Amino acid sequence: MIVAAWTESFNRAKQRMFSPLSILSIAVLIVVILLMLPLKLPVGPMYWDLIIYIDGAHRVAIGQTPSVDFFAPVGPLAYWLVAPLLTTFSNAQPLLLVQWSLLLVSAPPMFVILAHVGQRSRATAFALLLPFLFFQLLPMNVEQYSSYPSVDGYGIYNRHTSVLLYILFCGLMFIRSQWSLFIVVTWTCLALFLLKITGFIAAGLLCAFAFVAGRMTMREVLGTVAAFLLALVTLDATLGVVRAYLADISLLVRLNEGNLLSRFLQASSLHFGILAPAATLSVALYLLKVGDSLLGQEPTGARAFGALARKLDRNSIWLAVAVIAGLFFETQNTGGQALILIWPVLLSVLLGVHRLSGASLILVLFLIGAAALPPFINVAHRVARALVVQVKFVDVPNEGLKTLGQVTQRPEIVERAAKMREVYTRFPETFQFLADSNLLPAFTLYSELDFQVGWLMAADEAVKSIREYELANKIQFKTIMNLNFVNPFPFLLNRDATRHIAIGADPSRAVPAPDAETLAAVSGTDLILYPTCPITDANDTLLAMYRSAMATHMPVVISKCWKGYIRPMK
Template sequence: MTLTSTARQSHPLGSLAALASPPLILCVIAAILVFLLVLPLTVPIGAMYWDLFIYFDAANRIFTGQVPGVDFFTPVGPLGYWLFAFVERLFPHGQPLLVAQWSLFLVTGPLIGLVAAEVDRRSRGLALALLLPFLVFQLLPFNVTEYYSFPSVDGFGIYNRQITEILYVLAAGLLFVRSWRVMLAVVAGTMLALFLTKVTGFIGGGLLCAVALLARRIDLRLAAATAAIFLAVLAVLEVSLGIVSAYVGDIAALLAMNEDSLLPRFLQAASIHFRVFGPLALLMLTLAVLDGRSLLGAATALLRSPSRERLAGLVDRPIVWLGASIFAALFVETQNTGGQGFIFVWPALLFVWTGRGALSGRRLAVLAILIAASSLPYLAEVTSRAARAFVGQIHYQQLANEHLGPLGQVSQRSEIIHHAEVMKAIYAAHPATYEAIADAGELPDFTLYTAPDFQLTWLMTVDEAVGAIKAFEAAHGVHFDTIMNLNFTNPFPFLLGRQAPHGIAIGADPYRAVPDPDGAVLSAVRATDLVLYPRCPVTGANRKLRDLYETALQEKAKIALTPCWDAYVSPAVAAMAEPARSESGTKVAGMPQRQ
């Protein structure tokens, strides 16, 4: 007996199926994210968490009218910064890492929704198999490799996560979308997002699009339309903001500073990700055995009588798509530290499974095992780390602070917070020790920046510095309108509601992401009201930044703002704070020092 349409709708299974609708799932997820961003949540601080504060530096510059790439040097494209600034303005009390992670959903959410809705018309199971893994990686701020053993979140590698999440949407669209309009929207949207996020992701996406073009999943008309949309958007951005040429210039400068050979990086990427790369290599070998005769026959036929149809028949195979996805993932990882590498191989693995044909028995079991071994490790890694962080922070202590605002919405074990406090006092009391370590070209600990206690110490010193700046201004009747930090990131303009100088790089790694300053940059530094130099601890990287701008700093006077921060100000401002000494003859904060 056949159920009528009305009967199907009233059946309990029909109701469950409606709840599993991809559009409904995405709407519910979006509503939950909005609710969570309204709340002043905390997260357990993790390794290299200060990468997150680059986004505050960029957002503050954007709020004050600066354009990424044009008015300040950026290590990546502008899209992530624009999205963060927009969402942060809407949800000023949102936990900043969640803001950074979820802001990309404004782009990926609608695009994966188009893919899932189109696939859902043919197969609900296939649509969910594409959508649900994507949501895990998009929503959870965790990398697929762990850098610290205690439960914590990953505040670094954010833009690396972003490009792999965008590539996931692109791969899913190329392999499973049949609608011309949906394909156009997905390809144009993802390729624009990749270009404006990080160029290595754009190159990886270009490789996948090239395979799709050869496989005739993208026809020439769609390719031309995509190119027209892509170029039109870039033309508008260039004419209105001048951002495209500036971005290309930044890419060229970064390439000049990072000229290492790619081969060692490919080997490193394969080694780091061997948990999935090993099974993927075995799966490629298995597919070559299973499909070898057919593949050889298609190649022979193409050589004998070349045609677009025969080329498409050769290229549009699971082994080719999987190989292209693996190579694209490896290439993307050659330029990344942390992130969610290899997650966008999942659509290709799903394509392998749906194209298994009449396989059965042992061959089918081997195929299933290798697909599982290639996909489950990173899904399990991210979900298990998220569960550990959620449960672990129940007994964590929130960082006490007065001036950090959303930057202070972090927690950690009370013992680690205490250790950070002790180390801050030691850094301040024994600067000569850390000067000697910096002289030797070393850090106090080889993995200093991966330790949450260092990240906590840094936040504590920033909190003190903001308080000291406010006190100095109140005591001497001055106002520092522009503030620069000779450190990896500069949150001070955001925290104080000031401006950052034009032309100064954000994410200031002097070894690979800060070009030599030109005359305009040095002039901007000279005109800066307050230049801060961190001393808890002294490091070679901060020294190198100071040396880069030494010519401009020579015109300023140095004062001891706090035990952990020196400050470069104009001689007139320094003269306001006359040298003050206690009865024991020790210096107090705000006392001018010789260069």
């Protein structure tokens, strides 16, 4: 009796220990431990996108509000999440810190989903948890812009949005509790709105279809809308951020006006390997009928659309809607984890696949694998390569980059980066000619690993030179601005950052024309940096945009790779 009772107690404890909720909790704990360690990662293409997060988070830490005090390419949530972690985990590798910061938002609704689904099926809960952990934890995109092993410091906001869309779709497909669904939908939609507006629009399409298909009741919809609006009103009343954020979105739309159809075609071609089998599966399920229904997943609430809802609430239709929503989101993206949100409906198909047989079964299983596996395989392969080759990589030399300097790359790439800096400084006329001709030194310059490594080395040079200049002249620059895509210097030197300007300053698509308030802020900046390694058209455009506000600034040579414009000190 005692032995049997002990065995039963042990088995229950083991089940709890290896439950989906326990695994998620352990994963979060491991993340916390890893963020305490000074880990290093190999620099990847467009790695400097990461610095946008660091710049924005530093601004938040010194009291600035996104959209109110600076123009940002994405919503305020990105910087609000990173800012407290930047000081809490002072040794953390910054890409891992930024990538994992989303857990503050993504883990809570995932706990709700796992707790609800796990009551019916632990296997199903695990099938939802494992893809979440895979894509949430790995800082890698599906797309690849370099043939050399590295990690992706760009597209982070797209990866974050894809994870939140995945969570939302898990809730819509598998939660049957009205209260749990209300929490998941409200939480994720609010996070998506504050993170990236195109992700929020994609979420709106999913939620609208969920209502029409009877997965959400009118009560849930009204409650979600009310809670969502209340949160936004509160944020706007306290910080004024919502109206400013909407104004920024309006500006970005005007700066990026283009043909939506052409962007759909571009996204479709880029992700054809996922899109084609997913679309084919949707059609196949619709034609086969058998295995298309959502087995045992009738919603508890009354259907608002009756017979129409019964026709729409099918795996084939859900898959088509998910593909359209995911594809719309990808029309605005350069990199990310495309279409991972379709996994919950693919899982639903798998749960009903036993109704099929023969050729139909083989076809459906083949299409599920073809649609689901590419993102997993691509990301897993790239992560494995980046980890394996680390033993052959060398540290990028730096002294003043703080945690931004916790990076490595192939020794020959680091050597080439150093030599290219010498080329830039010895032959400036060549690169000025290219800039005047609206040409970059290389067609894919910002994707080149030696450029990204060289930029970090040049930034380290700037930090050292600024400190030497201040010491020699017995001054201190309180505010620092950089006429470049990114500006890490306020963070690196613990200074203030110029207000009302754009971060992630791509003048071709993300820098509005400066108004009087912006020009006044630039005019009051103590030090404005201009990088010359290399001279580029984008940097020259930024200089021209703000030159009228720099009339009283004194030009100086800060170092070989940096010019400075210094505000007269009283």
